[in-house]
Amino acid sequence: MRKVFLMLFLFMSVQTFAQIPNGYYASATGTGFALKSQLHTIIKNYVPKSYNSLWSLYSTSAYRDNYYENDGSLLDIYSEKINEIDFTNYNSTLLECGSTTTSYEGLCYNREHLVPESFFESYFNSIGIDTSINSVAYYAKNDAHFIPPTDIRVNAWRGNLPFGRLSATNLNPCAGGDGPSFSPTNLPCYTSNVSKIGFNNNSGYSAGYTGNVFEPIDEFKGDVARAVLYFVTRYEDVLPLMYSTCSNTTAKAMFNGSSGQGLNATFLNIMKTWHQNDPVSEREIAINNRIYTHQSNRNPFIDHPEWVTTIWGSPLQTETFELLSAISVYPNPAVDNRITIEAETILDEINLISTNGQLMLQIKNPNSDNNRYLVENLPQGFYFLKLFSNNESITKKIIIN
Structure with a gap:
């Protein structure tokens, strides 16, 4: 109180x-x-x-x-x-x-x-x-x-x-x-x-x-x-x-x-x-x-x-957070500078962020195949992958070889 x-x-x-x-x-x-x-x-x-x-x-x-x-x-x-x-x-x-x-x-x-x-x-x-x-x-x-x-x-x-x-x-x-x-x-x-x-x-x-x-x-x-x-x-x-x-x-x-x-x-x-x-x-x-x-x-x-x-960012709402938590990113570390994102919700935006906070890549309204997203031509290094859905977001770490 x-x-x-x-x-x-x-x-x-x-x-x-x-x-x-x-x-x-x-x-x-x-x-x-x-x-x-x-x-x-x-x-x-x-x-x-x-x-x-x-x-x-x-x-x-x-x-x-x-x-x-x-x-x-x-x-x-x-x-x-x-x-x-x-x-x-x-x-x-x-x-x-x-x-x-x-x-x-x-x-x-x-x-x-x-x-x-x-x-x-x-x-x-x-x-x-x-x-x-x-x-x-x-x-x-x-x-x-x-x-x-x-x-x-x-x-x-x-x-x-x-x-x-x-x-x-x-x-x-x-x-x-x-x-x-x-x-x-x-x-x-x-x-x-x-x-x-x-x-x-x-x-x-x-x-x-x-x-x-x-x-x-x-x-x-x-x-x-x-x-x-x-x-x-x-x-x-x-x-x-x-x-x-x-x-x-x-x-x-x-x-x-x-x-x-x-x-x-x-x-x-x-x-x-x-x-x-x-x-x-x-x-x-x-x-x-x-x-x-x-x-x-x-x-x-x-x-x-x-x-x-x-x-x-703001806390994720219950429903969206559960859906975003179920997202898988593979392969990780990436092969051939590409990753696949598999989700149970529609993604509104995909951001690739460097460890010092620099936005390296931004994809708004990405195309998908049954909520499977292919992201290619990624630069080598260690990054944070920030995914947005329904005004909420979640961040995952990835390595691009």
Whole structure:
């Protein structure tokens, strides 16, 4: 429940509240992936802080509950109950913890990487950087923009799972999860604030992925989405290397190995949908301001929510997304500079886009043979194929040999 702030949000710019330094986004003038790269340049350099400094950051008022119970306790998006008394209140630094094998909630809180550490730690280790050393704070290990405080048990239950939407409706409270995997023993299940863990819906805006996911409550879906989109923007220059060196298929499930789009089509659409359905809150703005004083960079998608659409486009509607998700492109890598696109919907436009956002080819109202489209004379290289249908679009990566 976004309270009175949402009424103000309808009439006033987020910039009024966000205390954005003058000129901070002056060079952000482009569209599409070009804008994303401009934002990357703006936010990539910030003041190194230690991993342990996150504890001090969490103790500040920006991370406290001044919105729901309004009791000043730590606000944990994995355990906060919006309309009820919380299962637990974290109001003491004595409740900080690094690890535990306890199988229940409410023991202590720790630092949750919304993009799992296992996605990027292999890359840093491969270039000789130990991510456990506190001094390398300017790497993803310590970046506060996507590391909120959360209940340690729910953090462990989520583990490396991607974010998504569950298909199950009859769930029980999560239980168990001791040992190496930490996964609850009774999937699908829900946490104390009814965050859900279990099998992905694989339909509607989440179509295209089969596997277990973690679904936060609606109140914080947008918060998670904007943190993930920050990650693929801040680290776009090394995203392909993170992806290629990561051996954990669950941790890398949300990504597509590119520096431009960053996320694969399914999870990009989930993040865009959550961003749209759960607008920026007063709490997010307060945290963004506080992190700026902590490490001297900002989350641009909290300051300028409209940039999500400017870069990645609008979320796909359910029916169109399901049809577009069923599209196949073959052969990939292409042979003889040609590909075939097989669809279950009529395509209105086919675009070939380079990794730096340049439009290389545009075909409007393409000819087809029973919704089979042949595209020839393609230049060699790695590209994004953006397909449009019924005012919606989806992007696939292709290699032209």
